[in-house]
Amino acid sequence: MRVTVITGGATAERTVAFAGAAQIVAALRSRGHGVAVVDTVTGLLSSGDEARLLTSTVGREPPDVAALDERERAMLSNGLAGLAEVRNADVLFLCLHAGRGEGGILQAVLDVIGVPYTGSGSLASALAMDKDLAKRLFRAAGVPVPAWFMAPVAPEDVTTALGWPVIVKPSKMGSSVGMTLVRNAEGLDAAVALARGYDDEVMAEQFISGRELTVGILGDVPLPVGEIIPRHELFDYECKYTPGMSEEVFPAKLDTPLARQLQELALAAHRALKLGGYSRVDFRLSPESDIFCLEANTLPGMTRTSLFPQAARAAGIEFPELCERICRLAGNPGSAGGG
Numbered sequence: 042m043r044v045t046v047i048t049g050g051a052t053a054e055r056t057v058a059f060a061g062a063a064q065i066v067a068a069l070r071s072r073g074h075g076v077a078v079v080d081t082v083t084g085l086l087s088s089g090d091e092a093r094l095l096t097s098t099v100g101r102e103p104p105d106v107a108a109l110d111e112r113e114r115a116m117l118s119n120g121l122a123g124l125a126e127v128r129n130a131d132v133l134f135l136c137l138h139a140g141r142g143e144g145g146i147l148q149a150v151l152d153v154i155g156v157p158y159t160g161s162g163s164l165a166s167a168l169a170m171d172k173d174l175a176k177r178l179f180r181a182a183g184v185p186v187p188a189w190f191m192a193p194v195a196p197e198d199v200t201t202a203l204g205w206p207v208i209v210k211p212s213k214m215g216s217s218v219g220m221t222l223v224r225n226a227e228g229l230d231a232a233v234a235l236a237r238g239y240d241d242e243v244m245a246e247q248f249i250s251g252r253e254l255t256v257g258i259l260g261d262v263p264l265p266v267g268e269i270i271p272r273h274e275l276f277d278y279e280c281k282y283t284p285g286m287s288e289e290v291f292p293a294k295l296d297t298p299l300a301r302q303l304q305e306l307a308l309a310a311h312r313a314l315k316l317g318g319y320s321r322v323d324f325r326l327s328p329e330s331d332i333f334c335l336e337a338n339t340l341p342g343m344t345r346t347s348l349f350p351q352a353a354r355a356a357g358i359e360f361p362e363l364c365e366r367i368c369r370l371a372g373n374p375g376s377a378g379g380g
Contacts, residue, residue, distance in 0.1 A: 042131045042132060042368060043075045043131045044074050044133075044368060045126045045132075045134070046077070046078045046133075047079050047135050048061070048062035048135075049062075049081055049094070049137070050138070050141070051110045052139040052142070053106060053218045053219075054218065057342060058142070060095075060096065060097050060098065060344040061342055061344045062078060063096060063097055064097075064343055064344065064345060065134060065364050069365070069368075071361055072364075078095070079124060079126060080094070081113050081117060081121070081141070082109045082112045121150060127154065130156055131157070132156070132158065132371045133156055133158040134159050135148075137340060138340060138342070139213065143166060144167055145164065146163075157371040159318055159371045160340050162317060165314050165317060166339050169338070171213055171242075172212045173189070173242065175314060175337060182312070184313065184334045185333055187246050187247035187248075187249050187325075188202060188203055188247040189245060190202070190244070196226035203245065205224060205226075206224040207246065207247065207248055208220065208245070208246040208247075209233055209245050211236045211239040211240035211244075213240045214236075218239055219239040219240070249327055253270070253271070253323070253324075254268050254326055255268075255352070256321070256322050256324070257348070257349045257352035258307060258311045258320045258322065259319045259366065260366070260370050261308070263304035263308055264353060265291055265292035265355040265356055266291075266293045267291040267293055267355070268291075268293035270287060272287060287346075291351045291352055291355035303332065306334060307324075310322045310334055314339075316337065317370075318370040318371065319370065320339055320341065321337070321338045321341035323338070
């Protein structure tokens with residue numbers, strides 16, 4: 042196959058995308074596929090660019106990417122379609138997180154270009170990225186979610202309806218970027234201001250203590266349930282991308298009926314958003330064994346510490362085969378799901 046990996050992006054998760062792309066590129070080339078790499082900010086990467094940018098290092102803090110925004114706008118509006126590596130590819134492997142690359146804008150551009158791409162289509166991507174809309178659709182589909190408000194939110198509303206502590210986070214961001222666990226009313230305004238630095242819409246969500254669980258979906262089939270045990274109280278950016286800062290257990294140590302229930306709810310969430318190809322759905326299991334769905338990820342992380350590849354490995358699918366399967370699931374542009 043001729044595969045072009047589209048990665049980078051003008052978001053705080055730019056280095057996460059590059060770290061995942063590094064593994065995807067190596068895996069596909071190891072299987073004999075021709076692979077080119079395109080950054081949605083700078084365009085086609087030379088071999089030197091690849092060596093410089095495609096590293097496994099993510100860092101403990103998200104990068105400042107404000108200066109990259111206009112360059113990405115220009116690339117998506119008139120540069121991407123002019124690249125032969127995009128137009129002539131058999132499949133475009135999307136490895137981006139948040140922003141235009143995961144939120145549906147890039148997918149809409151690719152629908153016009155007319156080349157199959159991995160993951161979900163433009164509408165599904167936009168729905169999943171907007172945590173407020175996604176939670177409404179989950180709830181309508183019978184998937185339980187924590188209670189939430191969208192900012193502005195008054196401390197008395199949190200006290201009455203959500204309880205303290207509360208999670209405050211950007212509505213359209215990933216990797217726990219801009220997220221704060223707020224323990225009392227005095228910290229609420231600062232947490233909202235931090236989250237608003239990443240997104241105009243901010244969510245205040247009921248904090249569910251308990252176990253952190255995740256379920257990958259590959260081709261409409263749930264993968265084994267995984268459990269994340271972070272060193273910090275929350276599975277934050279540092280825990281996600283720093284080796285040794287969390288323990289991931291695949292498959293999770295759960296009773297079989299509970300594991301199956303989580304898989305069924307993950308598939309219901311995947312279908313409620315009309316996702317395609319593959320996704321990862323995250324949950325909390327309370328001390329009372331109540332399940333709460335936190336979010337669905339349309340382009341799960343593919344770094345060496347990422348959860349989705351670990352779930353696939355637990356199902357007997359090694360990383361190079363996983364990348365090939367994701368490519369084969371790429372759908373026709375303009376369909377409900379890209380995959």
